[in-house]
Amino acid sequence: MKTLTYIGQRQIAQGTIELAFHKPEDFVFAAGQNINLKVPALKYEDSKGPRRTFTIASSPEEQVIHIATRISESGYKRTLLEIETGAEFEYLGPQGNFIYDAALENAIYMAGGIGITPFRSMLGHALRIGTKGRITLLYGNARPETSAYHELFLEYEKRAPFLHYIPTMTELPAGDEWRGERRWLSADLAFERAPGAEDATFFLCGPPKMVEALTGQLREKGVAAERIRSESLWGY
């Protein structure tokens, strides 16, 4: 039985927390992979049981393992909010093929909401090992306050000449001072804003409906299936 020891949590956006775990010495993963985490004991009833899958949000070089999640009313999430330091979580994995690819000359990452987690890991990794080409991150959210890691990506963009960061806020009140993009994520938006979209490889992550819609739109624009990689966060 493999376990992770819980360190603590912090709020990283409105309604979103990041949990930290000690990284075992033999814990090896590729940026973008996920783990299945079992809470030690459910404190509140949950018809789906004590396990959920989460992408590892930290990069492989970091000394701790982070996951980030939207808080909800489910028994699992309410239990997470009350977990005590030192608790042991059984886990399965790391697993998954939605991983960083350093060989790509042009990658476009498209994340909806908490679908940002694999890209947090991949970009942290890219910053350390570098990349051959360029990466554009299109990140859709309701508002800046609900956007996990928004400030971090602004910082990454300053440090990494290969990174172009385009956040889009879709639920701002009229008259808000936000000067950036406000449209929903779409293939049109990607082709308009991301350099070289015609030849890029797309990475899509978010709720299943979003991933499905974007995949359809990209295919309609003539993007080959081999140039679309995706991860659906089932459960949202």
Ligand SMILES: Cc1cc2nc3c(=O)[nH]c(=O)nc-3n(C[C@H](O)[C@H](O)[C@H](O)COP(=O)(O)OP(=O)(O)OC[C@H]3O[C@@H](n4cnc5c(N)ncnc54)[C@H](O)[C@@H]3O)c2cc1C
């Ligand atoms: C490969 C993969 C990677 C993933 N990575 C991430 C990740 O990085 N971060 C992340 O957050 N999620 C991730 N997910 C999704 C995650 O596994 C969960 O499905 C998701 O977080 C929803 O879990 P939940 O417990 O909040 O809601 P669920 O229990 O699945 O319920 C769905 C909805 O019902 C509501 N609900 C449930 N029970 C109650 C109740 N008793 N009363 C009122 N309302 C209720 C909840 O508010 C929730 O919105 C990933 C999934 C996959 C497959």
